């Protein structure tokens with residue numbers, strides 16, 4: 001089985017990077033591939049000669065011990081080494097051009113990468129029973145922060161009386177972002193999404209469980225031809241079919257990454273993403289008399305004025321305040337962690353410096 005890596009987004013810039021990394025290392029030959037999914041530290045990687053299962057090499061593990069976000073995730077481009085004993089290891093992760101990162105539940109103030117190298121990031125929300133506006137705002141901040149082009153996809157449009165009207169209404173909470181009603185069941189509204197998964201391009205789906213993400217993947221892919229099927233036959237392990245879907249290549253080029261149904265997504269310190277997701281409020285704030293206006297009773301406050309006239313809804317204002325508080329809290333946590341590392345970490349920093357550079361570090 002061969003896989004066209006160019007259709008999945010492999011290009012000259014990535015090839016040049018891989019070339020530099022391999023020649024600097026004088027290691028066994030390395031081959032590129034794209035991570036389809038990660039399962040307890042074992043990556044399913046799509047390579048030019050087919051899908052392989054790879055464990056994490058020492059350099060990647062070392063990098064991950066310092067920064068968990070260095071662990072490969074779905075969508076990452078990686079370099080693999082095939083060892084004589086038939087083991088395959090991930091020896092490096094190429095720099096990500098974009099990444100969906102959420103806050104982890106732990107105390108370490110780090111982030112978990114849900115998907116990497118997306119060209120577009122779609123916030124997926126069902127119209128039925130009712131779209132959750134606060135969730136759209138939150139996930140949209142994450143999508144903006146990712147560096148990919150954000151979209152809002154309203155699924156199960158066949159269950160709404162007037163999906164177009166609903167999309168127009170929700171456009172107010174997604175300034176500058178296309179809001180696309182789709183029905184995977186009827187095949188309606190899929191064309192604008194198909195445009196996001198042309199050859200070399202990757203669309204990421206971010207939304208709650210049950211939003212209809214896998215139905216959407218199936219609709220875009222036609223029949224899902226997931227290469228991991230072949231691997232299952234090789235290793236003989238019956239794997240649960242719902243866990244393997246992550247990056248799905250689309251016939252004709254492009255890929256869709258279905259992130260696991262996220263129930264609650266904590267924001268990291270993504271001020272830029274938040275500002276873009278709430279561009280309307282950021283725009284209003286420019287009209288305040290004071291540049292550092294806290295919109296908290298200051299004179300000539302354009303935000304308060306908009307709340308007064310109803311131009312800005314109280315619901316949206318409170319949502320913005322809540323998410324801002326969350327991001328500010330995360331920033332403080334992160335700064336505290338960095339400061340602690342500086343204070344206590346100078347010995348280990350010296351040890352790190354003494355070590356040769358590792359390919360896992362890029």
Ligand SMILES: Nc1nc2c(ncn2[C@@H]2O[C@H](COP(=O)(O)OP(=O)(O)OP(=O)(O)O)[C@@H](O)[C@H]2O)c(=O)[nH]1
Pocket residue numbers: 155156157158159182183184185186208209210211212213214215216260261
């Ligand atoms: N009426 C209607 N139902 C849909 C549509 N798309 C999905 N559904 C239904 O919604 C339910 C959830 O769909 P899934 O595609 O499994 O949702 P998911 O987001 O992948 O959920 P997880 O697998 O839990 O992450 C299923 O019962 C689907 O049949 C649609 O376009 N119209």
Ligand SMILES: [Zn+2]
Pocket residue numbers: 285288289293294295296298300301302303304
């Ligand atoms: Zn103000």
